Amino acid sequence: MRNLILVVSILLGVLTGIVVSALVNPFLFRKASQLHQLIPAHQYALPARLLIPRLRIDSAVEAVAQDKDGAMDVPKNEWNVGWYSLGTRPGETGSAVIAGHLDTAVGPAIFYRISSLQPDDVVEVIDIKGRQTKFRVTSIKVHPYTSFPINEVFGKTGGSFLNLITCTGAFDQNTKRYSDRIVVYTQKMN
Structure with missing residues (x-):
C-alpha cells in the first residue's frame, strides 16, 4: 500500500x-x-541600395556581420556599402548601421567624401521590395577608434535611425587601421 x-x-x-x-x-x-506566427515579422525588407544624392552615391548594399575580432565587418567590394545584418533594418525602430570604405591602396572608395555631408542632407535606402525610406542627416561626429561609442551608434532607440560609418584620421601602417571613425547620424523622415 x-x-x-x-x-x-x-x-x-x-x-x-x-x-x-x-x-x-x-x-x-x-x-x-x-x-513563426508568434514572432513579429520585420516591417521592412532587407536593404538593397543606398543613395546619397548630395554625394551622387548610388551603391549596392552587402549584408555584413562581425569580423574575427567581433567588430562590425566591412563590405567586400570597396564601392558597395555594408549593412550590419545582426542589428536593425533601415526604417525599423532602433539604429541601423551601414559602413563603407574610405579608400583603398590605389585611391578613394565609396565613402571618401562622406565628411562633406551636412545636417539636413538626405540619405535614402531602397529595400529588396523597392520600398524607399528617407533619412535626414542630424549630425556628423568623429570618434577615436580606441573609444568608439558603440551604444550611441548601434543601440539608440526612441526612433528610427541610420548611422553611416567610415574611417578617418591618421593611417597606422603597423596595424593597417585608421585612428578615427566618422559617423553620420541620421533620423527617418516622416
Missing part, C-alpha cells in the same frame, strides 16, 4: 509539473510550425 501511495504521489507530482510548465511557458508544447 505504501508503494502504491508513493508511485501515485510521484506521478501526480510529475503531471503537476508538466501542467505548470505548460501554463508558465506556452512555447514548450507548441509545434515549431506554430512558433
Whole structure:
C-alpha cells in the first residue's frame, strides 16, 4: 500500500509539473510550425541600395556581420556599402548601421567624401521590395577608434535611425587601421 501511495504521489507530482510548465511557458508544447506566427515579422525588407544624392552615391548594399575580432565587418567590394545584418533594418525602430570604405591602396572608395555631408542632407535606402525610406542627416561626429561609442551608434532607440560609418584620421601602417571613425547620424523622415 505504501508503494502504491508513493508511485501515485510521484506521478501526480510529475503531471503537476508538466501542467505548470505548460501554463508558465506556452512555447514548450507548441509545434515549431506554430512558433513563426508568434514572432513579429520585420516591417521592412532587407536593404538593397543606398543613395546619397548630395554625394551622387548610388551603391549596392552587402549584408555584413562581425569580423574575427567581433567588430562590425566591412563590405567586400570597396564601392558597395555594408549593412550590419545582426542589428536593425533601415526604417525599423532602433539604429541601423551601414559602413563603407574610405579608400583603398590605389585611391578613394565609396565613402571618401562622406565628411562633406551636412545636417539636413538626405540619405535614402531602397529595400529588396523597392520600398524607399528617407533619412535626414542630424549630425556628423568623429570618434577615436580606441573609444568608439558603440551604444550611441548601434543601440539608440526612441526612433528610427541610420548611422553611416567610415574611417578617418591618421593611417597606422603597423596595424593597417585608421585612428578615427566618422559617423553620420541620421533620423527617418516622416
